[in-house]
Amino acid sequence: QQQVKQSPQSLIVQKGGISIINCAYENTAFDYFPWYQQFPGKGPALLIAIRPDVSEKKEGRFTISFNKSAKQFSLHIMDSQPGDSATYFCAASISNAGGTSYGKLTFGQGTILTVHP
Amino acid sequence: NAGVTQTPKFRVLKTGQSMTLLCAQDMNHEYMYWYRQDPGMGLRLIHYSVGEGTTAKGEVPDGYNVSRLKKQNFLLGLESAAPSQTSVYFCASSYSRGFFYEQYFGPGTRLTVT
Numbered sequence: 001q002q003q004v005k006q007s008p009q010s011l012i013v014q015k016g017g018i019s020i021i022n023c024a025y026e027n028t029a030f031d032y033f034p035w036y037q038q039f040p041g042k043g044p045a046l047l048i049a050i051r052p053d054v055s056e057k058k059e060g061r062f063t064i065s066f067n068k069s070a071k072q073f074s075l076h077i078m079d080s081q082p083g084d085s086a087t088y089f090c091a092a093s094i095s096n097a098g099g100t101s102y103g104k105l106t107f108g109q110g111t112i113l114t115v116h117p
Numbered sequence: 118n119a120g121v122t123q124t125p126k127f128r129v130l131k132t133g134q135s136m137t138l139l140c141a142q143d144m145n146h147e148y149m150y151w152y153r154q155d156p157g158m159g160l161r162l163i164h165y166s167v168g169e170g171t172t173a174k175g176e177v178p179d180g181y182n183v184s185r186l187k188k189q190n191f192l193l194g195l196e197s198a199a200p201s202q203t204s205v206y207f208c209a210s211s212y213s214r215g216f217f218y219e220q221y222f223g224p225g226t227r228l229t230v231t
Binding site: 004006009032034041042043044045046049051089093095102103104105106107108109110 | 121148150152157158159160161162165167173175176207209211213216217218219220222223224225
């Protein structure tokens with residue numbers, strides 16, 4: 001049972017364009033939603049994360065939008081660059097405030113982003 | 118400060134063989150995790166540990182065993198490898214940042230079972 005569903009599987013964007021990746025979750029106990037970035041041959045690395053008490057979080061060109069009622073969240077990459085080409089994973093977890101799950105993450109299926117120059 | 122390291126980087130096994138993957142972290146993190154990554158499936162948690170001497174099952178534990186005899190090391194064992202265990206294995210460690218835990222991943226081990 002995939003508790004976090006991610007789309008699209010792959011995405012091709014031109015340099016300077018906006019990349020949008022969407023995720024939906026089922027477990028209402030989730031209260032921490034990170035995004036991870038993975039380059040070929042490397043492990044995933046934390047990119048940006050959001051808590052459900054805010055609807056949006058921005059860090060540089062990366063923005064998470066969160067819709068608690070719809071149980072959906074998305075990653076927007078503004079002014080996409082070839083260096084952003086990577087696999088992106090959304091994830092969900094239960095935080096310490098929610099009773100803790102010892103940091104265990106439930107990942108989405110991943111999106112392969114290609115930014116053409 | 119090497120972060121999270123994994124040994125080996127690549128391995129090819131025949132069906133039925135056994136092996137152990139080693140994960141080491143030098144960040145003094147309490148929690149450690151083993152994930153497997155398969156195309157179209159994301160990363161799935163195999164086992165995790167909340168401290169030295171403790172382990173627990175994750176989402177896909179069958180066919181794997183783990184041990185955490187030292188705080189800095191987390192071992193993943195395959196007693197009798199099967200082709201279905203062909204995957205890329207990632208180890209991670211984390212610490213509490215108050216509200217949440219930030220996980221740091223190793224570079225992965227690519228395992229092929231023929």
